[in-house]
Amino acid sequence: xxxxxxxxxxxxxxxxxxxxxxxxxxxxxxxxxxxxxxxxxxxxxxxxxxxxxxxxxxxxxxxxxxxxxxxxxxxxxxxxxxxxxxxxxxxxxxxxxxxxxxxxxxxxxxxxxxxxxxxxxxxxxxxxxxxxxxxxxxxxxxxxxxxxxxxxxxxxxxxxxxxxxxxxxxxxxxxxxxxxxxxxxxxxxxxxxxxxxxxxxxxxxxxxxxxxxxxxxxxxxxxxxxxxxxxxxxxxxxxxxxxxxxxxxxxxxxxxxxxxxxxxxxxxxxxxxxxxxxxxxxxxxxxxxxxxxxxxxxxxxxxxxxxxxxxxxxxxxxxxxxxxxxxxxxxxxxxxxxxxxxxxxxxxxxxxxxxxxxxxxxxxxxxxxxxxxxxxxxxxxxxxxxxxxxxxxxxxxxxxxxxxxxxxxxxxxxxxxxxxxxxxxxxxxxxxxxxxxxxxxxxxxxxxxxxxxxxxxxxxxxxxxxxx
Ligand SMILES: O=C(O)CCC(=O)C(=O)O
Ligand SMILES: [Fe+2]
Numbered sequence: 174x175x176x177x178x179x180x181x182x183x184x185x186x187x188x189x190x191x192x193x194x195x196x197x198x199x200x201x202x203x204x205x206x207x208x209x210x211x212x213x214x215x216x217x218x219x220x221x222x223x224x225x226x227x228x229x230x231x232x233x234x235x236x237x238x239x240x241x242x243x244x245x246x247x248x249x250x251x252x253x254x255x256x257x258x259x260x261x262x263x264x265x266x267x268x269x270x271x272x273x274x275x276x277x278x279x280x281x282x283x284x285x286x287x288x289x290x291x292x293x294x295x296x297x298x299x300x301x302x303x304x305x306x307x308x309x310x311x312x313x314x315x316x317x318x319x320x321x322x323x324x325x326x327x328x329x330x331x332x333x334x335x336x337x338x339x340x341x342x343x344x345x346x347x348x349x350x351x352x353x354x355x356x357x358x359x360x361x362x363x364x365x366x367x368x369x370x371x372x373x374x375x376x377x378x379x380x381x382x383x384x385x386x387x388x389x390x391x392x393x394x395x396x397x398x399x400x401x402x403x404x405x406x407x408x409x410x411x412x413x414x415x416x417x418x419x420x421x422x423x424x425x426x427x428x429x430x431x432x433x434x435x436x437x438x439x440x441x442x443x444x445x446x447x448x449x450x451x452x453x454x455x456x457x458x459x460x461x462x463x464x465x466x467x468x469x470x471x472x473x474x475x476x477x478x479x480x481x482x483x484x485x486x487x488x489x490x491x492x493x494x495x496x497x498x499x500x501x502x503x504x505x506x507x508x509x510x511x512x513x514x515x516x517x518x519x520x521x522x523x524x525x526x527x528x529x530x531x532x533x534x535x536x537x538x539x540x541x542x543x544x545x546x547x548x549x550x551x552x553x554x555x556x557x558x559x560x561x562x563x564x565x566x567x568x569x570x571x572x573x574x575x576x577x578x579x580x581x582x583x584x585x586x587x588x589x590x591x592x593x594x595x596x597x598x599x600x601x602x603x604x605x606x607x608x609x610x611x612x613x614x615x616x617x618x619x620x621x622x623x624x625x626x627x628x629x630x631x632x633x634x635x636x637x638x639x640x641x
Pocket of ligand 1: 611
């Protein structure tokens with residue numbers, strides 16, 4: 174019988190150079206978010222999310238929009254009842270040596286950062302004093318205000334049956350994908366996830382016109398040295414990498430992304446998020462808005478139509494390309510999970526439990542402290558991708574989240590697990606169609622050094638990678 178609490182601890186102590194303060198990995202039966210969230214298929218086009226954002230008042234002007242139904246699978250999600258749990262493993266068999274780690278050229282650590290790492294109270298307070306730059310309000314007025322561009326829903330770009338996903342020929346695509354200048358299509362104001370970034374690269378707005386962040390792929394040995402730089406004596410700064418199997422084909426890799434790689438991901442998301450196709454707050458034609466900011470990579474995913482397309486309908490921007498370093502990170506993570514399952518489960522074919530994939534699309538969400546996402550299934554990818562039950566790989570960075578998941582669209586029956594900075598959640602195989610959502614963001618739980626080094630505003634960055 175599958176034991177959802179079974180954890181495989183690899184005994185791999187890794188200094189993430191910042192203490193992660195969170196409520197632990199408890200997997201509990203969650204009691205309740207809101208009855209309104211029941212009945213949801215996807216957070217962004219379902220009645221339950223609309224319930225989060227009540228209907229428009231009568232005097233709201235109506236926008237006529239044809240709604241293209243997504244390619245929703247009629248397949249019923251199934252969860253295997255009998256799954257062999259991972260056994261506790263004594264030896265350290267998952268060393269990362271040989272892994273290529275993405276790293277950021279950060280130069281010598283600033284004294285303030287070093288203090289943060291060793292727990293300087295003063296600096297911790299300074300970090301916690303950073304206030305949100307752009308807090309997503311849940312007030313009714315905000316839900317109904319004119320936050321959506323007036324063009325939203327008017328200039329629908331109907332997704333082609335098979336939007337092309339380009340992984341190569343970047344330059345060629347770049348030249349084609351520039352949004353056509355149009356004075357009638359207002360562009361969203363850029364949303365800067367790192368308003369406190371101290372680099373000379375300037376503000377989010379300035380970065381729209383250019384400016385690349387330096388990203389280097391560093392060999393594992395060098396990266397270890399970087400970890401060494403940040404090692405402190407305080408044992409509370411040590412976080413242990415471990416694996417939790419939450420279901421068949423559903424694996425949670427705790428503290429899997431090294432600190433500097435988290436920094437790199439934040440910086441890359443900030444850079445892309447401030448440019449064309451960057452972060453915006455999605456909404457519906459009736460004016461309701463989601464409680465998160467979103468940016469799509471590779472292809473646009475349209476919450477209104479629950480389908481993928483090559484351009485966003487509200488501003489005609491093409492989504493940024495999926496960075497190669499993200500693709501290789503996801504592939505490495507899947508390889509890691511694969512060998513983990515292979516070594517520990519008595520299964521003939523690991524691919525049946527957790528199929529491998531190389532992602533070509535990613536949805537990047539940023540949740541402020543009031544952000545959330547209702548229970549839903551991810552099933553707008555192609556029939557082929559869904560039929561193969563190719564996994565969704567979800568990376569969490571920043572503040573922790575109370576993440577819900579379950580076999581049914583019922584918050585009362587959903588289980589809850591805390592996703593912390595650096596955690597990777599994978600759900601594929603028989604868990605590909607699980608219902609999942611974010612109940613709440615746990616404030617002040619991001620690694621202080623991460624905030625210091627990136628200027629990330631309070632909140633949570635989540636990247637979900639898929640194969641379209
Ligand atoms: O933020 C998360 O952890 C989940 C995001 C998600 O489910 C989605 O983008 O489809
Ligand atoms: Fe999802």
